[in-house]
Amino acid sequence: MKNLLTGNEAVALGAVDSGVKYAGAYPGTPSTEIVENLSLCKEELYSEWAPNEKVALEGAIGACYAGVRSLACMKHVGLNVAADPFFTNAYTGVNAGLVVVSADDPGMHSSQNEQDNRHYAYHANVPMFEPSDSQECYDMMREAYEISEKYDTPVLMRLTTRVSHSKSIVERKEKLDVPFRPFEKTPTKYVAVPAVAKGLKVKVIKRKEELEKYSETSVFNKAEYYDKKIGVIASGICYQYAVDVLGKNASYLKLGFTYPLPTDLIKEFASNVEQIYVIEENDPVMETQIRALGIEVIGKDRFPLTGEMLPQIIRKVILGDANEVTAIDKSDMPARPPALCSGCPHRGIFYSLAKNKKRRDRIYISGDIGCYSLGYADPYNAMDSLICMGASISAAHGASKVYDMMGLAENKAVAVIGDSTFFHTGINSLMNVAYNNSKVITIILDNRITGMTGHQQNPGTGYTAQGDEALMLDIPTIVKAVGIKNVTTINPNDLSSVDEAINSAMEYDGPSVIIARYPCALKRFSKEDKSEFGEMYVERYSVDAEKCTGCKNCLRSGCPAISFDKTENKAKISDDSCLGCSICSQICKHDAIKKVVK
Amino acid sequence: MTNRIMIVGVGGQGTILCGKLLTIALMKAGYDVKMTEIHGMSQRGGSVSSEISYSDKVYSPVTETGGADIIVAFEKLEALRYSDNLKPSGKMIINDHVMYPASVLSAKADYPEDLNSRISEKFNASFLKASEAAKELGNTKVMNIILLGALAKALDLDGVNWDEIIEENVKANFVEINKKAFRYGHDNINL
Known part of the structure; x- marks a missing residue:
């Protein structure tokens, strides 16, 4: 089959x-x-x-x-x-x-x-x-x-x-x-x-x-002989790229079992071809081992050490050639980077962290791995570092200790981390915050799913990978058991409670945890989600053009459903993409964004 | 020679399903087929591409710069973005539709106004108002199948029963509208 x-x-x-x-x-x-x-x-x-x-x-x-x-x-x-x-x-x-x-x-x-x-x-x-x-x-x-x-x-x-x-x-x-x-x-x-x-x-x-x-x-290591002037040693996808570019104008030693390398096969291949190219992505892993056999090769002296080894790179390095491309003016082409989705429950947190300049200057925002990594970008610019899974809390801990050491009492370290990332390794980091007592503000963006990778279950969702019901680990209980006393759970789509929680944690003399709990807008809601949050993402909002002054404040939400019409000097909300989170209407000072009455 | 098709657009527009149905058709037509796409961060409203290659024997799943025979763009700006991938003799099928990226939405950059003429001057490009047509058909999402219909006409594959492929791969409730969408694209593209 x-x-x-x-x-x-x-x-x-x-x-x-x-x-x-x-x-x-x-x-x-x-x-x-x-x-x-x-x-x-x-x-x-x-x-x-x-x-x-x-x-x-x-x-x-x-x-x-x-x-x-x-x-x-x-x-x-x-x-x-x-x-x-x-x-x-x-x-x-x-x-x-x-x-x-x-x-x-x-x-x-x-x-x-x-x-x-x-x-x-x-x-x-x-x-x-x-x-x-x-x-x-x-x-x-x-x-x-x-x-x-x-x-x-x-x-x-x-x-x-x-x-x-x-x-x-x-x-x-x-x-x-x-x-x-x-x-x-x-x-x-x-x-x-x-x-x-x-x-x-x-x-x-x-x-x-x-x-x-x-x-x-091994059947997965084999030489294929065609023209013997060029001999390519390649593993993984690089082999496919090389054959695509060179076809029968080269011979190949295709390696599928690459540790340990077949040294006799390599020596034999080397004796049968004129010039060897080792084609591998990233590091010269095979190249270093082959050179150690005393075999002269062309490798990372000519091929790049970073990025994919795409066919056009192989063409350029080996053949000194490039495909013809039709030139066209792209000088005014705007980029299209990924953005937080319409309705994303992370929006309220990043809007709030970004908006208060005075407070923003006092905080170091330590980021983590997930959709919310996008908090670093425009219009929020609300992330100051990002390392690896779980590092938000532990890096914030280190920074917080330095603030104490240096007498920078005004400064606070804020960690932002998702629910799945918290379970991954954030939990250990929070133990350190509690045990070694730092004044970190940890915001757990609990969107009730592992979002970034396409909605996998995690210990907090109540379901297993295989779809069976499971124990739903309760983040507030865990946080309290770790020893954090100042713990608040908020709805991130309610901006006033977001602000209040952050401000109160700023003033608190000890570690705080804020749990922003609301399901990802793209999630397939579980019966537990529905019973906890009721109907979600069913409302729609629109701009009252009479009242809109063109102040652009709503654009600071970074919502892809809102656009700005320069000729009319008005904001607009796309009813195809609005999911009714209401963040923009809470931002608007002119009462110009209203719920659509059906 | 390996034939190369690129389907480009914005995350969430349905490029992946369009590519999937195409690969099924190509397999049924007896070709060796490979397809590659980039997932992850790019799903969040970013620029996305699927690359489909077919021949008697395909090696690289990735299309070289200047190597695509056809680019199907689900959005006009994305046609411009990926144009370096097209062979000089290649063809573009473009959804005559605008989706503003974040920088334009927030009035920090302008969306190029002259895309249709700029692209048509340099490339063999066919425009189709697929998003508008999908809305008229009653479901904006079938835009991707309208463009598949247009692409199918350009490819003119022998012995492929597209209706059957749609029936086998689309949820029962949506089979009829997708068949209509396919036919609309097939019959209205001006190649």
Whole structure:
């Protein structure tokens, strides 16, 4: 049966057909759709959203020890969070097979950095596959579980955005029936205390030697000879780009199993071609290892170290050529960056944080990862730093301590963090604020869902990944249990209560938490949402042109439903996009924005 | 030669469904097909693109600069933004429709007034008022299928039953209006 699948869908299908019974992940672009698809296969396997990637991987490790093939999926930065179990699991190995998927994001389409996670394979001594299309995603998943069990090791499946989010045709093979492997208590394998770990490290080194032999004969590493003047060594999507540009004017060493590298194959290929180009996105990972074999190559001396290795770059570097492009004047073309959606419940918070200049000057706004990262942009400019998941609160803590140290009593550090991000790692940071007592104001933007990645459930929503009802973890209770005393829950669409909560926290001599609780406008509302919030996003607002003075204050809401007509000098609200949050009508000082009466 | 189509627009306009139906049609027509798109941040009202490639054997899912045979733009400004991707011999199918980006909404920048003539001077471009037509058909969302109809006419694929593809991939309640939308685009595009 042939299907057109994304790389992520093919990884999910490969997992199902390899007999995987346990999958855990924290959502992150471009990896999210793997477990999202697996969650639809309840009959086949258990899958879950874990609070963070470390927890997801540890769950998968426990499941593989207990005897079923398991899977953990994350975006590249997620593997930093999960690095601790990843490194030691490389020592203990597995019982049933375990695959860790890392979806990297060259070009940083949806990420805060561009780290190259192939380094993790080398660093942790874990074998790695790099598929270049969806069929390989499927086939390599099947092979990865075989390798995992045969060599007693976790396996890293390294995807990139273009592999995860591109569709190509996949031919499905028979589904494997994998027997349960009951756990045999073996402390010398599974209990990584120093005395045991010393022996395990020796095993890891021996395992690598065995995997080097596998790499030489793997079906996923192969030479394709055409014209031998140019020899391309490439892995992942770069292989597809290179063939597209060079066709039969070059020979290829296509590498799909890239740690450890097949050194004999590489030497043989090098002896058969005139000039070798190593084509890889981001870091010179293969290049450095190939140069260490004493082979001269062209690599990052000519290819860029950042961004996607798109076909036009390969064309330019190797052929010194560029496709013809029709020139047209774009000098006056406005950009179209993403913006907070119409009706977004984050709007009220960022409008309020931005509007009071005097207060804004006194606060450092420490941001976090989610849709609300857009609070940094126009018209709010209400974010002063952003690092990684959970860092808003902990960075605010550090800053707050410095204000105390330097006698800057007027200054306050404000952390803004989403509900899912709070559960991810923000919760630990808040413990530090409480325990080490800093005067941080933490605003938890609780929109009742994991929004940015496309609406995944989280510990606060009351549902599991597989759609079952679950315990709904209560953020105010958690915050109070951590030890924060000044806790308020507000509706972020009510600007006066937003302002009042922020002002009161500004004056409070200790840590405060403000929970802004209102569902994402794009969410499919649960019955709990409906009973708590009633009818949402059903009203519409419009501008009374008689009363509108053209003051543009409403534009400071940054709502995409509002536009400004320069010729008439009036604001306008699009009834197609207005969702009735009423923020603009609360901002208007001229009573010109009114609810539409039906 | 690999044939390359780009579908560009604004997040939320339905470029993804349009691309999906096209890939299904191309598979049914017997081609090797690849499609790539960028998700994530760009969903939030930002500029978006889907790239579809087909041939006997497709390698790169990504269209090179100056490599697209057809660009379908769901919004005019996006036609301009992605024009470097079009081959000089390529064709543009453009929804004659304006969506202001944030900088224009907030009166900090102007939306170029002369897009139709500026683009037509340089490119083989066909404009269709697909958003208006969709509204008249009774559902603004079917604009994407109107443009799919226009694209289908330009591609002239043999042996593809588009009605069947719509029936199989659209919710039952919306099948009829989507079929009408497809036909409208197919019959009204002036290529």
